[in-house]
Amino acid sequence: MxxxxxxxxxxxxxxxxxxxxxxxxxxxxxxxxxxxxxxxxxxxxxxxxxxxxxxxxxxxFVNNWSSLIHGHGNPAVLAALAEQSQKLLAVGMPTEVEIELAELLCDRVPGIEQIRFSNSGSEGVLMALRAARAFTGRAKIAKVEGAYHGNADSIEVSVAPSPKSFGSPTAPASVAATEGLTESVLRDTIVLPFNDVDATRELIVLHSADLAAVVIDPVVSRMGFVEATPAYLQMIREVTLELGIVLIFDEVFSFRTGYHGVQGRYGITPDLTALGKVIGGGLPVGATGGSAEIMSVFDQTLKPLRVEHGGTYNANPMTMAAGLASMIQMTPEAYTRLDALGERARSGLRDAIADAGLPGKVYGCASMVSLIFSNEPFS
Structure with a gap:
């Protein structure tokens, strides 16, 4: 052909x-x-x-939305899958390889003392939100306008609202990102203006009595990998600690920005972290990790069990084997190489756009790249 x-x-x-x-x-x-x-x-x-x-x-350039961080057909991942496939494809019992991947992630990520696995980044975020609500006894959550955190009802709000529905610049409206959401979801989801330190602080304080969690991706994928400012992240960390609100980092995409994740990159430790994509070696995966105190809501040895977390394919041994093989290869040197490739791509695209006289702009950080064309001025 x-x-x-x-x-x-x-x-x-x-x-x-x-x-x-x-x-x-x-x-x-x-x-x-x-x-x-x-x-x-x-x-x-x-x-x-x-x-x-x-x-x-x-x-x-997509690599299954970054889950294939080593590209297609990585030899170490394929070898791990071949070996595991001769032992177990799936089983209704825990396995050692699940512990091995958990140990690796707990060792690398500052905010993860304990972790549990699921099957997608969406599930990782969903279980983090449920844990936060159980831990605090509060119902509402807050998220950034324009950020995507998966397809759970309580978070698929104001992902890409139109100018007609924005609301106030300092107090954005809660806008359903899809049909099928209830009015109660919109009432319980507070939308924060991205990188507006003062307005975001005011909204968090205003709703603090009912606010279980603030969830944020420090490098917002749906905005084209635009970074949160250090001042914005630091303020959110400080005010959530002060008011007893759980801070969740959604690192499903941005975990690839460094050996210790995006939280290591910024030096800010959240209470809970949602993971996915790269930690599965290309197979379906999600994870929720955080402090042992909050993660104890999932502990079935404590009675009564506060948050049930089950799933036929949670910690599937094939995924755990592929994920472990993938993450072992992600050394500090590998991240340095990835970051250099990302900068080379961004620099080359900027030069090409300028040479062609096109109305475009390149965003991103580390190994993440976004290219946007628009006839409107960029801000």
């Missing part, structure tokens, strides 16, 4: 899309993979390259 120019309605990808639409709404199971007039269907991948079903090879 040779290269196929996109779009080509006679291509295999186009035909697979039509076939998929007969049995799946939208033709697939992930909204993020859809493009008009049809998505490209993958066949294989190796390293940083992916080949579609028509035989066209492309550089994969």
């Amino acid at each position: 040779g290269d196929v120019v996109y779009p080509d309605l006679n291509s295999r990808s186009a035909k697979l899309y039509e076939r998929g639409r007969l049995v799946m709404p939208g033709g697939n199971s992930r909204v993020g993979v859809m493009f008009e007039p049809y998505p490209l269907y993958a066949a294989s991948g190796k390293g940083c390259r992916v080949i579609d079903v028509d035989g066209t090879e492309r550089i994969d």
Whole structure:
């Protein structure tokens, strides 16, 4: 097969899309993979390259939304999966490899004394929110306007609101990011203005009697990997400590910014941390970790059990093996190399945009890169 120019309605990808639409709404199971007039269907991948079903090879800048931090077909991960597959694919018992990955993450991440595994970053955030509510006895949570933290009802609020629904710049409105959310969700989710130190502090203090948690991704993915300012993060840490509010870092994306995670990068330790993506070696994974005091709400040896956390595939041994093999390779030197590659990509894109005279801007930090085109002025 040779290269196929996109779009080509006679291509295999186009035909697979039509076939998929007969049995799946939208033709697939992930909204993020859809493009008009049809998505490209993958066949294989190796390293940083992916080949579609028509035989066209492309550089994969997505890497399954960063979960494949080593690229496709990493030899160590494949070897770990091959070995584990001969022992157990899944089992209704704990395994040693689950402890090994937990030990690695507890050792590396400042804010994680104990951890539990689930199956997605969304679940990692969901269980962190539930733990915070159980620990504090409060109902409300606060999040930053424009930030995405997964698909749990209580957090899919004000992810990408329109200018018509923004509300006040200093007190953003709680806007449903999808249909199917109840009014009670919007009432219990306080929206904070990103990087506005004074306004955010006022909102947290105003709602403090009812506020269980503040959740933030210090490098906001849906804004194009824009960083929170050190002053903003430090203020949130100080005011949450003062008022007994649980601070949750969503590091599902941003954990890749350093050996000790994004919290190590900024030197600010949250109470709970949600993880996913890179810690699974490319397999489905999520995790919730934090102080032993708060994590005790999951301890089934304490009676009564305060927060039930179960799941058929939680800490699946295949995922644990792949994740351990992946994370062992993520040495401080590996992060230094990744950061250098990220800066090379950002610098090269900026030069290319300038040379072409295009209205674009490049954002990001460490190994994360975002490219935005707009005819409107950038602020």
